[in-house]
Amino acid sequence: MALSVAVTGPTGDIGISAIEALEDHPDVGRIVGMARRPFDPAERGWTKTTYRQGDILDRDAVDALVADADVVVHLAFIIMGSRDESARINLAGTRNVFEATVAAKRPRRLVYTSSVAAYGYHSDNPVPITEDVPPRGSSEHYYSEQKAACEAALAEITSGSSLEVFVLRPCIVVGPKAPALADAMPWNQLPGPVRRVTQALPLLKPPFPDPGTPLQLVHHDDVAAAIAIAATTNAPPGAYNIAGDGVLSMSDVADALGARPVRVPRMAAVATSEVMARLPFVPSALEWLHAGRTSVVMDTSKARQQLGWTPRYTAAEALSSLAATIH
Numbered sequence: 001m002a003l004s005v006a007v008t009g010p011t012g013d014i015g016i017s018a019i020e021a022l023e024d025h026p027d028v029g030r031i032v033g034m035a036r037r038p039f040d041p042a043e044r045g046w047t048k049t050t051y052r053q054g055d056i057l058d059r060d061a062v063d064a065l066v067a068d069a070d071v072v073v074h075l076a077f078i079i080m081g082s083r084d085e086s087a088r089i090n091l092a093g094t095r096n097v098f099e100a101t102v103a104a105k106r107p108r109r110l111v112y113t114s115s116v117a118a119y120g121y122h123s124d125n126p127v128p129i130t131e132d133v134p135p136r137g138s139s140e141h142y143y144s145e146q147k148a149a150c151e152a153a154l155a156e157i158t159s160g161s162s163l164e165v166f167v168l169r170p171c172i173v174v175g176p177k178a179p180a181l182a183d184a185m186p187w188n189q190l191p192g193p194v195r196r197v198t199q200a201l202p203l204l205k206p207p208f209p210d211p212g213t214p215l216q217l218v219h220h221d222d223v224a225a226a227i228a229i230a231a232t233t234n235a236p237p238g239a240y241n242i243a244g245d246g247v248l249s250m251s252d253v254a255d256a257l258g259a260r261p262v263r264v265p266r267m268a269a270v271a272t273s274e275v276m277a278r279l280p281f282v283p284s285a286l287e288w289l290h291a292g293r294t295s296v297v298m299d300t301s302k303a304r305q306q307l308g309w310t311p312r313y314t315a316a317e318a319l320s321s322l323a324a325t326i327h
């Protein structure tokens with residue numbers, strides 16, 4: 001049977017690749033996407049997809065989006081933003097999507113992209129971490145706190161319903177169509193000629209601290225493949241860690257994205273994070289520093305064995321594919 005799939009956030013870094021994977025899937029007959037910006041699916045050559053402008057904070061718009069869907073894929077989220085604005089959209093908007101999906105008669109499956117950040121940056125996290133560990137979040141990082149809160153809301157709202165709930169927990173997503181990691185490096189915002197001069201002269205490259213925390217990356221096409229599998233599979237619902245093979249260092253990321261890696265003691269990252277956690281006001285962007293203090297390397301065996309998901313790109317290959325777009 002041809003599935004009808006509703007997608008929030010189809011215009012984002014993951015959304016574009018997710019729609020492409022759903023367009024290519026033989027079991028998917030129709031896709032309806034919703035986000036706030038104007039967008040024309042025909043310009044991308046998509047034939048199964050229609051698009052409507054709408055805000056997940058508008059419950060009527062969300063009700064209308066999910067009413068005719070067999071599967072709801074929830075991607076809409078504010079990743080980089082202020083603590084207050086992101087909380088408003090991510091908590092209230094996500095609750096709208098979950099509640100509307102439970103209330104609607106037709107949807108039988110909900111796919112939600114959570115994040116590795118939902119686990120939180122706790123020193124007692126096992127390495128690698130499996131889906132058996134509850135997503136506790138870290139209150140000092142707004143994104144981690146909100147991702148854990150959304151998973152808790154999901155469990156509460158869908159409890160007792162017959163919905164099949166798939167929660168995907170990707171690590172940082174990169175690739176030519178997911179440039180957010182490169183964009184977050186300020187030197188990549190320099191005009192092309194200036195950037196090329198700094199790249200040619202190593203001493204001009206901006207220093208980038210590496211406290212030795214290992215890092216996982218995943219290519220956007222591999223996350224998209226996981227979403228398409230979750231939307232269509234007979235595999236058991238539940239949470240699935242999603243990451244490319246291999247771990248990288250912050251130095252690998254710095255080298256690839258045009259910085260000069262500088263090794264710093266792990267204790268420096270931990271101490272900085274602990275001091276920041278006690279400060280009364282920290283700009284939301286700086287809260288991302290907490291993510292560097294603890295390894296949250298995920299075990300992806302469950303996604304491989306139960307979902308049948310196999311990433312095509314290693315972490316290193318995913319990083320190279322991003323680096324190729326900025327040099």
Ligand SMILES: NC(=O)c1ccc[n+]([C@@H]2O[C@H](COP(=O)([O-])OP(=O)(O)OC[C@H]3O[C@@H](n4cnc5c(N)ncnc54)[C@H](OP(=O)(O)O)[C@@H]3O)[C@@H](O)[C@H]2O)c1
Nearest residue numbers: 009011012013014035036037055056076077113115172173
């Ligand atoms: N990128 C990563 O590294 C990564 C890693 C792990 C998990 N994730 C998760 O994967 C999901 C998708 O991430 P992404 O990288 O694709 O994010 P993104 O590039 O920032 O895209 C966010 C999407 O959400 C939409 N959106 C934001 N606010 C909205 C609102 N109020 N109403 C409707 N749509 C709204 C945006 O479109 P408009 O702005 O046009 O509304 C856009 O389509 C998020 O839940 C994110 O937390 C991402």
